Amino acid sequence: MGRSVSDVAENKNMEISGGTIDDSRSVYSVGFPPRMNLASQFAHKVKEMFFADDPLRPYKGQTRPMKFLLGLQYLFPILEWGRSYDLAKLKGDVVSGLTIASLCIPQDIAYAKLANLEPQYALYTSFVAPLVYAAMGSSRDIAIGPVAVVSLLLGTQLRNEIDPVKNPEDYLRLAFTATFFAGVIQAALGFFRLGFLVEFLSHAAIVGFMAGAAVTISLQQLKGFLGIKNFTTKTDIVSVMKSVWRPVHHGWNWQTILIATAFLAFLLVAKYIGKKRKSLFWVSALAPLISVILATFFVYITRADRHGVQIVRHIKQGINPSSAGDIYFTGSYATKGLKIGLVAGLVALTEAIAIGRTFAAMKEYRLDGNKELLALGTMNVAGSLTSCYVATGSFSRSAVNYMAGCHTAVSNIVMAATVMLTLLVITPLFKYTPNAVLASIIISAVIGLIDYETAYVIWKVDKLDFLACMGAFFGVVFISVEIGLLIAVMISFAKILLQVTRPRTALLGNLPGTTIYRNVDQYPETIKVPGVLIVRVDSAIYFTNSNYARERILRWLRDEEEQIKENNLPMIEFLIVELSPVIDIDTSGIHAFEDLHTTLQKHGVQLLLANPGAAVIQKLRSSGFIEIIGRDKIFLTVGDAVKACAPKAREDV
Secondary structure, eight states: OOBBBHHHHHHHHHOOTOOOOOOOOOSSOOOOOOOOOHHHHHHHHHHHHHOTTOOGGEEEEEEEHHHHHHHHHHHHHHHHHHHOOOOOHHHHHHHHHHHHHHHHHHHHHHHHTTTTTTTTHHHHHHHHHHHHHHHHOSSOOOOOEHHHHHHHHHHHHHHSSSSSTHHHHHHHHHHHHHHHHHHHHHHHHHTTGGGGGGGOHHHHHHHHHHHHHHHHHHHHHHHHHOOOOOOOOOOOHHHHHHHHHTTTTTOOHHHHHHHHHHHHHHHHHHHHHHHHOOGGHHHHHHHHHHHHHHHHHHHHHHGGGTTTTTTTOOOSSSSSOOOOOGGEEEESHHHHHHHHHHHHHHHHHHHHHHHHHHHHHHTTTOOOHHHHHHHHHHHHHHTTTTOOOEEEEEHHHHHHHHTTOOOSTTTHHEEEEHHHIIIIIGGGGGGGGGGGHHHHHHHHGGGOOOOOOHHHHHHHHHHHHHHHHHHHHHHHHHTHHHHHHHHHHHHHHHHHHHHHHHHEEEEEEEEEEEEESSEETTTTOOOOOTTTEEEESSSSOOOTTHHHHHHHHHHHHHHHHHHHTTTTTOOEEEEEEEEETOOOOHHHHHHHHHHHHHHHHHHHEEEEEEEEOOOHHHHHHHHHHHHHHHHGEEESHHHHHHHOHHHHHHHHH
């Protein structure tokens, strides 16, 4: 706290000027912005909300043909960067594309199991989706395809509606329907420039959700890791552990455990080497493919499948068949597909945009969030028509893509071409691939989603953020993925509501020898001006917090007066409200200030305002509050206000 009033009075010998306002203020006074009519105000708000990046700027002064070309380049960025494409970039893109293809093929086969789909559908997704994104996406580094979290989320929600074993055809159709609606929702958010809605899911909540999903996914892999045949369809940790320990004496297969343990160790070592030595990133990138090749070879020559080792058995050969006729556009399944697509689509776009922005910042180029939504939505709509399920950006593959030296989205095209060749030629070779090695691949891939270092930083910085992080984590692990996501969203909104309804306020004091006034808790050396109370409100004042702001200011006044009475010092005659952090105010906020002014008058205290912003002063003028309080009670700075109401005290300070 700042020094007490008694100390100030004793050391500084300050005086109050009889409760009158001195007009000897600085040369500058509070300015009033030009009045804007309703149409101008509305246009300004819309522009700042939906067009903050000024997307129409490049079109100004251009001819119609040029505007048309710029529009095409906006929708298809490949037309812009493709003009400067050369062989040097192609070399880097081919290398990175082949590298991420070697990683994505085994991962896709594994991720399809999370979605309760046949392996070929994940490979279909890694063929079509990257091609569409390469033409429409603005990220140079993101690698597109199925990912573990979205696959698990989609599989869990679909299984709640249809049993994939008893009714596989309807299950598959519902998966395509959900993918279609996920794409439509993503594209609609981009078209209507609503990408900012993604920001409502806080970083802390995402960290907790991803970590919880990683634990849940890993637990689900115990079925393949241990060779258990009868396994729960639930995802909570209690149900999973019951399924694991119930058949411990007769349901575990030691050959399966040996394969899974050996290759998991190999994958983790390879991952450690790639992380420790950036130049050896290819070791971790190729490890999953090497694991699949070796495991398949060992199972084939030993015929371990005859001894209880579960294998893939069949992956349909050939490229994507059309699924346009399989999508439900009417009926109850259409509604269910919309609900599932909404959740899966939002999680997918959140992950993709986070990944894209990460690598864009590293390479210092700009990523257009709304354009990304259009690209993601279009590719998922196209995917739903070609037997694909929800695709998004993969962090592990994108990191490999970046380290392999990719220059453009051509690396996605190279990856897609490699997957196409795999579908046409190589898929029969995966017949003897053991499920155990796929489980090991998934576990090694999702471990990186458990970001304990960031969680520790969140704990140190903001305990409420940490609560959101842990709420999402435990919700996913102990209940379900959907409930964990719901908890993450609810806690994020609760934090916003708490900050909006209970804004911070601070008591200000003077830094000796200056005209600067700062928070007395942050700067203990500050001194208070006798007879003057200076309060700062650190938030916009709206209907949600106006009553709280008024009551909190009055509480500051009561607390200060109690302290003054104890020290037999002059009572407070002026209350200055510092408004520089108040970026906006509504009618409820103005009404709260009117009530505050009336209350203070009854107690013989004058209300002064310091440094109101343009939006605030405009609304105070329009409401007539300036006439109520008096123009001479509004000041450019706190220093001016103090000098006007306590000139002798200000000279001594």
